[in-house]
Amino acid sequence: MTLHEYDVVIVGAGGAGMRAALESSKRARTACLTKLYPTRSHTGAAQGGMAAALSNVEDDNAEWHTFDTIKGGDYLVDQDAAEILCKEAVQAVLDLENMGLPFNRTEGGTIDQRRFGGHTRNHGEAAVRRACYSADRTGHMILQTLYQQCIKQEVEFYNEYYVLDLILDKDPQGTPEGEEVSVAGVIAYELATGEIHTFRAKSVIFATGGAGKVFKTTSNAHTLTGDGMAIAFNAGLPLEDMEFFQFHPTGLAGLGILLSEAARGEGGILRNSEGERFMERYAPTIKDLAPRDMVARAMANEVREGRGCGPHKDYVLLDLTHLEPAHIDAKLPDITEFARTYLGVEPYTEPVPVYPTAHYAMGGIPTNVHGEVLRNNTDKVKGLYAAGECACVSVHGANRLGTNSLLDINVFGRRAGIAAAEHALETAEAAPLDETAAETLNSTVERLRSTVGTSEAESVADIRRELQATMDRNVQVFRDADSLQQAQKDVAALRERFTKIAIHDRGKRYNTDLLEAIELGFLLDLSEVVVLGALNREESRGGHYREDFPTRDDEKFMQHTMVYGGDDLRLDYKPVVVTRYQPMERKY
Amino acid sequence: MTATAEASTPAGEVPSFEVTLRIRRMNPEGTSEHGEGEEYWEEFKVQAHATDRVLDALHMVKWDQDGSLAFRRSCAHGVCGSDAMRINARNRLACKTLLKDLNPAKPIIIEPIKGLPVEKDLIVDMEPFFASYREIMPFLMTDGPAPERERLQSPEERQRFDDTTKCIMCAACTTSCPVFWTDGQYFGPQAIVGAHRFIFDSRDEGQWERLEILNDKAGVWKCRTAFNCTEACPRGIEVTKAISEVKKVLNTGEI
Numbered sequence: 002m003t004l005h006e007y008d009v010v011i012v013g014a015g016g017a018g019m020r021a022a023l024e025s026s027k028r029a030r031t032a033c034l035t036k037l038y039p040t041r042s043h044t045g046a047a048q049g050g051m052a053a054a055l056s057n058v059e060d061d062n063a064e065w066h067t068f069d070t071i072k073g074g075d076y077l078v079d080q081d082a083a084e085i086l087c088k089e090a091v092q093a094v095l096d097l098e099n100m101g102l103p104f105n106r107t108e109g110g111t112i113d114q115r116r117f118g119g120h121t122r123n124h125g126e127a128a129v130r131r132a133c134y135s136a137d138r139t140g141h142m143i144l145q146t147l148y149q150q151c152i153k154q155e156v157e158f159y160n161e162y163y164v165l166d167l168i169l170d171k172d173p174q175g176t177p178e179g180e181e182v183s184v185a186g187v188i189a190y191e192l193a194t195g196e197i198h199t200f201r202a203k204s205v206i207f208a209t210g211g212a213g214k215v216f217k218t219t220s221n222a223h224t225l226t227g228d229g230m231a232i233a234f235n236a237g238l239p240l241e242d243m244e245f246f247q248f249h250p251t252g253l254a255g256l257g258i259l260l261s262e263a264a265r266g267e268g269g270i271l272r273n274s275e276g277e278r279f280m281e282r283y284a285p286t287i288k289d290l291a292p293r294d295m296v297a298r299a300m301a302n303e304v305r306e307g308r309g310c311g312p313h314k315d316y317v318l319l320d321l322t323h324l325e326p327a328h329i330d331a332k333l334p335d336i337t338e339f340a341r342t343y344l345g346v347e348p349y350t351e352p353v354p355v356y357p358t359a360h361y362a363m364g365g366i367p368t369n370v371h372g373e374v375l376r377n378n379t380d381k382v383k384g385l386y387a388a389g390e391c392a393c394v395s396v397h398g399a400n401r402l403g404t405n406s407l408l409d410i411n412v413f414g415r416r417a418g419i420a421a422a423e424h425a426l427e428t429a430e431a432a433p434l435d436e437t438a439a440e441t442l443n444s445t446v447e448r449l450r451s452t453v454g455t456s457e458a459e460s461v462a463d464i465r466r467e468l469q470a471t472m473d474r475n476v477q478v479f480r481d482a483d484s485l486q487q488a489q490k491d492v493a494a495l496r497e498r499f500t501k502i503a504i505h506d507r508g509k510r511y512n513t514d515l516l517e518a519i520e521l522g523f524l525l526d527l528s529e530v531v532v533l534g535a536l537n538r539e540e541s542r543g544g545h546y547r548e549d550f551p552t553r554d555d556e557k558f559m560q561h562t563m564v565y566g567g568d569d570l571r572l573d574y575k576p577v578v579v580t581r582y583q584p585m586e587r588k589y
Numbered sequence: 590m591t592a593t594a595e596a597s598t599p600a601g602e603v604p605s606f607e608v609t610l611r612i613r614r615m616n617p618e619g620t621s622e623h624g625e626g627e628e629y630w631e632e633f634k635v636q637a638h639a640t641d642r643v644l645d646a647l648h649m650v651k652w653d654q655d656g657s658l659a660f661r662r663s664c665a666h667g668v669c670g671s672d673a674m675r676i677n678a679r680n681r682l683a684c685k686t687l688l689k690d691l692n693p694a695k696p697i698i699i700e701p702i703k704g705l706p707v708e709k710d711l712i713v714d715m716e717p718f719f720a721s722y723r724e725i726m727p728f729l730m731t732d733g734p735a736p737e738r739e740r741l742q743s744p745e746e747r748q749r750f751d752d753t754t755k756c757i758m759c760a761a762c763t764t765s766c767p768v769f770w771t772d773g774q775y776f777g778p779q780a781i782v783g784a785h786r787f788i789f790d791s792r793d794e795g796q797w798e799r800l801e802i803l804n805d806k807a808g809v810w811k812c813r814t815a816f817n818c819t820e821a822c823p824r825g826i827e828v829t830k831a832i833s834e835v836k837k838v839l840n841t842g843e844i
């Protein structure tokens with residue numbers, strides 16, 4: 002077991018983590034710990050673009066962007082945070098360009114912009130070109146550019162280090178409100194050697210990304226197991242709005258790989274097993290281009306009512322066959338490649354099987370606009386920050402607008418990096434670190450190793466498969482009290498079985514078997530929180546749709562859900578910050 | 590063709606079949622049957638569908654038969670660069686190679702990529718690979734103060750280096766290069782791709798510094814145009830072409 006000391010430790014090297022590292026490492030001694038090589042982070046999978054009211058091609062401004070973000074989030078957005086996001090968006094894009102990001106260009110040589118769902122001119126008058134993009138590889142370019150800058154700045158990375166525990170100096174729930182609780186460091190497991198490392202730090206930033214693997218069908222990577230959220234939760238911190246998960250309508254059926262919204266923007270049509278253009282029934286005016294949550298629900302409904310396609314009638318079809326092949330090649334090259342490679346479907350002549358895919362966690366670790374983590378509705382944990390998909394500021398509320406996450410990771414990654422470094426510089430010494438913490442993790446790991454060869458043990462893969470299946474079945478686009486109670490029961494039973502697992506690999510070196518077991522533990526923790534929040538929220542808002550409560554209830558539920566851990570989960574609420582936008586009906 | 594259920598024949602309708610994976614293994618700590626660091630072959634049979642990827646087949650082994658099998662993966666759709674491996678003697682991404690495109694009647698042979706030290710099973714030490722990338726100063730270099738707005742660049746100028754911006758650093762190219770296998774010093778094709786992306790970027794002013802590095806004995810002149818790299822690249826980057834463009838600049842002194 003090794004002890005390291007830094008001013009700032011960043012956990013995660015995706016867009017949010019590396020943007021933070023660039024700021025922090027300029028100011029203070031910084032380490033960036035990441036379970037993947039930085040360039041493997043899932044920020045690289047983002048396609049569509051990054052929103053900013055540059056006004057390069059059409060008249061636009063930050064206020065319109067703010068309004069769209071709040072309305073898109075179905076009024077669960079903290080409006081002060083949304084104002085910051087949209088105001089700082091322009092500089093965030095320019096910063097990336099100055100760092101070298103190869104954006105697509107206008108004829109005049111400025112950054113080009115394109116349309117995206119929910120982004121409008123003057124409070125909904127018409128669509129506006131706000132998304133800055135680099136072909137359909139915007140996330141890849143952001144990740145590469147930030148990594149290149151990190152090389153230039155000689156950021157100190159600890160690659161393939163899995164952070165598994167967060168150490169605070171006091172129990173954040175046992176400590177009375179108003180009293181100070183500080184971060185002391187994190188404990189990490191080194192994949193190559195199996196060694197446990199303690200990182201003591203004055204500031205810690207969590208930037209561990211999403212948790213899509215809670216579900217079976219997802220656009221998220223295998224490694225997006227919500228580690229940061231679960232670790233914070235297990236350290237006694239609350240999680241905010243976890244019941245809000247975005248399901249993107251068009252994932253490749255059975256695989257969940259994302260097909261961009263652009264497919265329907267270019268004229269693609271969704272059809273059921275009868276060949277019917279079913280969106281005409283659900284949204285007579287805008288049809289296939291209705292908002293993401295509406296389209297996803299319509300698709301799920303077709304399948305539920307027996308009009309799904311394929312041998313198991315479990316998907317619908319995205320039909321592009323009426324489009325010219327040349328048009329498809331020019332505008333939708335990625336989709337054609339994914340459909341051909343993974344389903345063997347030729348989109349020129351065959352419709353593509355699609356189904357909603359779990360895409361984005363709106364909720365996460367609660368923070369204020371400086372990225373400081375909250376331990377209740379008002380008190381922050383000194384020195385602890387979170388940014389990116391694992392955090393909940395909340396700029397996305399109940400439903401994130403397309404292209405606002407790449408923006409979020411840059412704006413709030415930067416803010417967290419600056420705040421963490423400044424805090425470290427003002428702090429004489431890191432909080433005292435409980436020396437038994439590493440020992441505790443070590444014994445957890447040793448206990449798992451000792452399960453190798455146990456007879457009649459449970460299998461990690463089976464539990465994970467069953468968890469993902471029940472979450473897909475019961476907590477997806479349609480939810481009601483019955484389905485959620487079923488999920489709650491299933492998760493509880495799986496948690497029980499999880500205590501009896503055995504792994505296969507006893508080794509110390511590259512023991513990914515062991516880590517998958519630990520990651521499954523995180524998924525189980527988070528599933529429980531998602532389900533509880535969903536069960537309790539007896540209304541429908543954004544990505545959370547309750548069939549037994551199909552309308553939005555601002556009186557009771559225009560507030561954030563806060564779930565606390567411990568022996569029994571505890572639910573609380575936090576008011577939404579409203580600056581100037583009063584809730585109104587979400588119509589497009 | 591009409592868009593009906595009958596018209597589509599995607600996943601699921603294809604019956605499952607048995608596939609044999611023949612995997613090159615090595616456990617640095619040894620197993621009950623194999624010594625520390627000993628390399629050996631092991632066969633596994635899995636029940637698969639034609640639409641399954643090699644990565645799915647590896648997961649079937651890891652999840653249901655032998656959890657100690659070690660390999661890297663993340664995105665599972667060819668964008669993160671984690672899972673380059675030698676599959677039937679060709680470098681490919683396991684997540685982008687479908688079983689139906691291989692001959693399922695014969696065992697599928699899976700080995701770690703060549704030329705980097707094997708750490709365990711299909712995992713190699715990527716550090717030398719990333720070190721070469723860092724050598725070529727892979728970041729925009731400009732003189733003078735930062736501009737207030739974006740630096741201007743025409744669509745044509747942007748297009749000039751588009752191909753090499755697609756690189757996901759999977760190392761399929763570098764580890765398919767015969768020169769890289771035998772020469773201890775050659776940067777390998779990926780580093781040159783990484784340099785090309787900046788040399789041909791109209792905004793960059795550090796080209797000559799970078800070209801000097803590539804002109805070095807470990808640089809572009811080691812390339813013997815074997816074309817293996819271009820064939821291996823899962824992103825369809827014309828790697829050999831990028832290398833020859835860099836050579837040309839060095840020969841002519843003009844970009």
Ligand SMILES: Cc1cc2nc3c(=O)[nH]c(=O)nc-3n(C[C@H](O)[C@H](O)[C@H](O)COP(=O)(O)OP(=O)(O)OC[C@H]3O[C@@H](n4cnc5c(N)ncnc54)[C@H](O)[C@@H]3O)c2cc1C
Binds near residue numbers: 044407
């Ligand atoms: C297919 C797809 C397309 C998308 N397209 C868009 C788009 O067009 N526009 C848009 O705005 N948004 C888009 N999004 C959303 C957006 O890409 C993500 O929300 C965002 O990139 C998340 O960035 P992040 O830095 O928070 O996390 P990530 O990029 O996922 O990085 C997480 C990091 O944390 C590390 N980590 C995790 N756990 C641990 C641990 N225990 N210990 C150490 N390190 C750990 C990982 O190694 C990784 O480096 C898309 C998402 C997907 C899946």
Ligand code: SF4
Binds near residue numbers: 757758761825826
């Ligand atoms: S050039 Fe192609 S093969 Fe080489 S590292 Fe980049 S993506 Fe991989």
Ligand code: FES
Binds near residue numbers: 661663667682
């Ligand atoms: S797992 Fe990401 S490229 Fe294969």
